Amino acid sequence: MKAIIYRDHGDADVLQLVERDVPEPGPGEVRVRVAVSGVNPTDWKSRSGATSRKSFPEVTPHLDGAGVIDAVGEGVDRSRVGQRVWLYMATVGRPIGTAAEFTVVSAEQAVPLPDAAGFDVGAALGVPALTAHRALTVAEDGPSRLGPGALDGKVVLAAGGAGAVGHAAIQLARWAGATVISTISGPEKARLATAAGAHHVINYREGDAAARIREIAPDGVDIVAEVALGANLALDLAVLATRGTIATYANDGDKPVNLDVRQNMTLNTRYQFLVLYTVGTRALTAAAEDVAAAVRDGALPVGEDHGLPLVRFPLDRTADAHRAVEADTVGKVLVDITP
CATH class of the missing domain: 3.40.50.720 (NAD(P)-binding Rossmann-like Domain)
Known part of the structure; x- marks a missing residue:
């Protein structure tokens, strides 16, 4: 799979596009084919080393994204394969975030995304x-x-x-x-x-x-x-x-x-x-449930007409996406991963 990685902290130039093996989901996990990755200030701050130390030799960034579950691990209902989802906190305790064609998260971190909500909406939720x-x-x-x-x-x-x-x-x-x-x-x-x-x-x-x-x-x-x-x-x-x-x-x-x-x-x-x-599992779970309900009600649209312009970059320009967020670009910065 294609993935963005960095091995050392630094400016956006440390981000590289590489080929990596597709990860396998473990017990209680799902693998998601990522369609759109959302970029937040915390992503570039983590990459730069401003807010955290690197816990893995190699990191694929980005906490948020949206896509389709294509495999599940032991203990996860197999009917979830093919389900459209939005993801949150993907890099917490894990080396692979959503700036890749595939990522693996716990089943709870992959929240069902209604058919009426596009992947752009899903990738803009999260943080x-x-x-x-x-x-x-x-x-x-x-x-x-x-x-x-x-x-x-x-x-x-x-x-x-x-x-x-x-x-x-x-x-x-x-x-x-x-x-x-x-x-x-x-x-x-x-x-x-x-x-x-x-x-x-x-x-x-x-x-x-x-x-x-x-x-x-x-x-x-x-x-x-x-x-x-x-x-x-x-x-x-x-x-x-x-x-x-x-x-x-x-x-x-x-x-x-x-x-x-x-x-x-x-x-x-x-x-x-x-x-x-550090907000805790209970607060995160409650927030994800309520946000999912708001999405089902159509209450969280994105785009220029809804007050949040979308600024898009392809995967091979993820460094430019980070620079855009660092420059306080108005709107939501997204990285397109797969169709």
């Missing part, structure tokens, strides 16, 4: 959708699971709604019944956040963003899905409801975070820092 789910289910006064009506009466602020996680947060929050506000930095990103389903879009660079959010939500925002905590904390606290939650999955810009203890005590602020690698 963004599971992260967004976690951000929306950690509030003290909120639900631990998502579904239609779960967030009725709640106000969600999705910071950076034009990003992949912000996009998923908008879609999942709206599917669950929340009033969704998104903060953006310009007209084009406003268009994308609106296309994703945000009820209100606020340009935080113009005027008094906090006042405009308070006009929409006089009692404050219940949940903030935050991508740049240091940069946005003052705004978040200015609009947060009492006992509100700030769930942060990144700190874009790396601005230091300084907490006013008295202000946060008065609000009874809850902070949830999150990364999928």
Whole structure:
């Protein structure tokens, strides 16, 4: 099979296209013929060595993807052969991710993908959708699971709604019944956040963003899905409801975070820092189940018309795909593997 590999940490030039044997599924595993691989910031950060040490002599990157199960291991129902699936966390504890014609994952990590949902949708789920789910289910006064009506009466602020996680947060929050506000930095990103389903879009660079959010939500925002905590904390606290939650999955810009203890005590602020690698099996399983339900309901479409432009590369240009993600390309970067 054709696969992308790297043997040493470094820039995107360490990625190589090679031929490798097709892997065999072990007990409890499935082998998937990958159609589309999704690229996330965590993929290039792992490759560069910025966030992790390499656990295998050779690594095929990418956590997310979509394709068709073509073989199953012992203990897995053989009726799953031929099933369309989306994959998540493919490289956790394994050397072969989705930047290859075939990959092997545990049966639970291959989630059925409805016929109505294309492989592009499947490859765009994974890290963004599971992260967004976690951000929306950690509030003290909120639900631990998502579904239609779960967030009725709640106000969600999705910071950076034009990003992949912000996009998923908008879609999942709206599917669950929340009033969704998104903060953006310009007209084009406003268009994308609106296309994703945000009820209100606020340009935080113009005027008094906090006042405009308070006009929409006089009692404050219940949940903030935050991508740049240091940069946005003052705004978040200015609009947060009492006992509100700030769930942060990144700190874009790396601005230091300084907490006013008295202000946060008065609000009874809850902070949830999150990364999928250590979130735990229970949370991942619940998120995958709820995201799968949202996909079945048609609630997580992708593409320009749905607020998440797709930027595509062939397998032999995976290095360029990584460079695109490193450069903060707007939209979802995908690598086409097989037809």
